[in-house]
Amino acid sequence: MRDPYDILGVARSADEAEIKRAFRRLAKKLHPDANTSDPKAQDKFAELNAAYEILSDKDKRGQFDRGEIDGDGKPRAPDYSGFGGAGTRRPRGFSGFDGDTIFESFTFGPEGQSGYTRRGGRPGAGGGAGGGAFDDIGDIFGFGRQQRSAGGGFSPKPGENVELTLPIELEDAVQGANKRVTLPSGKQLDLKVAPGTLDGHRMRLKGQGDQSFEGGVAGDAFVTISYAPHAKFRREGDDLRSELMLPLEDATLGAKVRVPTLSGAVELNIPAWTSGGRTFRLRGKGLPKAGGGAGDLLVTTNIALPEPKDADLEALMRKRRDGKAS
Template sequence: MDDPYKALGLTKSASQDEIKKAYRKIAKTDHPDLNPDPAAAERFKAASAAYDLLKDPDQRARFDAGEIDATGQERAQQRYYRDFAERGDNPYRQYSSAGYGDFSDVFDDLFGGRAGGGMGGNTSGGFEGFRRSGAGQGFDMRGQDMRFDLDVDFMTAAKGGSTRIVLPGGDALEVQIPEGAEDGQTIRLRGKGGPGYGKGAAGDAYLTLHVSPHPDWRRDGNDVTTTLPITIDEAVLGGKVEVPTLDGAVSMNLPRGASSGQKLRLKGKGIKGGNQYVELKVVLPPQVDDELAEFMRKWREDHAYDARGRKGG
């Protein structure tokens, strides 16, 4: 992914709200759980990486300024070393005319030729994090940023909570999952990345969340939908029924003459004040006895109707 805006079908002038809407649109059509096409999976993967980069205004500004690339990695800042070498108060300035050119060449010698291209790999600290710690005493450098994937269950993402993880170094950490966390969202853990060098600060750890689907709930932004089975007499007569919500069961008025597929709204019962939609499903009794069958036969004689909407002619 070279252009995150293109991956979302946008241009650099897009607002933060347009970026979020574009990602949601792609997720609805190309998420692997919804679309088995491998090409759709690749589009979703690219869109997720793009959204991860652009949803943070500060990170987006750094990308637009050319400070980081489309993966969030630091770009090589060659002028940084040249400017450093040319400062009048720089004690190393005397060496800038002794065959080195600029200080990127010095870092080439020290770090195996990597100065021109940054740290590489899964990092974003880069050589911009270097600073002189005294003549002949080496350098300080910020530690590498590290990226991980974290599986989160549906309810924890919806309601918020915490989960315990163990970082590669063996440190156990309790991670707070914010209420309404979305699939593909990234959580930043300051100072939990790679250790710094010299006096450099530790890098950050970034956790990309992967929200597991739930057998009983479907999510669209902050709105959720669940299916409620109802009996044939409840469908005909209506009345009060008990409905599960994210925060526990509530009583809901069922209208008379309800049909399968009909949706009822519970305002504010979704995620972070969103709505919950209850999709009705009429379920016949396990066994149709003679009494019910005879009743329906008599009822049909005078009340038959066309449920499939067939037209004559």
């Protein structure tokens, strides 16, 4: 795996907020749902999440920066070449090094910026008595970013909530459906959309939001339902509108025709001598209402001439027109 800093496009000195902003920006760009034509979209998104998992965790980030783990989070083999040759362990009590370079610890300052603090082995060099060797131990273990509770302990800050939008077909709103949603983390969940679900309905998925940086509980994910545009129906509040192409003979003589609705086709009685532009109301065949029930479906007729051209009909129409002119 590549360097997590390169994957997120941030500097090694980036703080938690910068890392989080970079992840959110790239998560939207690389999300599999937004790249359905890219066969490697899932792998790219997984790589992004793996990088974020390392850099958003203080301990893992420190281990990576110190070379203790690789970009996949796996431990690296220790390097003892600086202790008199490869494979040679440092002897107990060994003191043959400069006291200013014996011990280095990765720390986080109050703003979350990273850096190295040198620890010497000599008094006065930052590592012995009076040297303040552990004056920043709270930062080393992440306490500087936590809030004290009333009892004197530490109350970890919870993770942030996540907002998602789930488009559904109008038929799904009326009949109900099972839908799959992909979280920013890459995790996929199956959700049940109940019959009669309203546009803008908001569902809470507890504990499915962002993970806490400090060991607290995860945030929640909120999924908002959004009605997708329909090829046959046009929305007007709770009502729907559609058009019906009516053959000339049915418009003239009357007929019973099948009309599509969100819950299946129904039979509509067309009276004789129905003109184009006439609207029929099918009650309760529209969209769910907030107070219960459903709106109506308004069907407007359009007259369709025969295909191919009918010579007899054309002669009849010419005769009628000539008769009116005389």
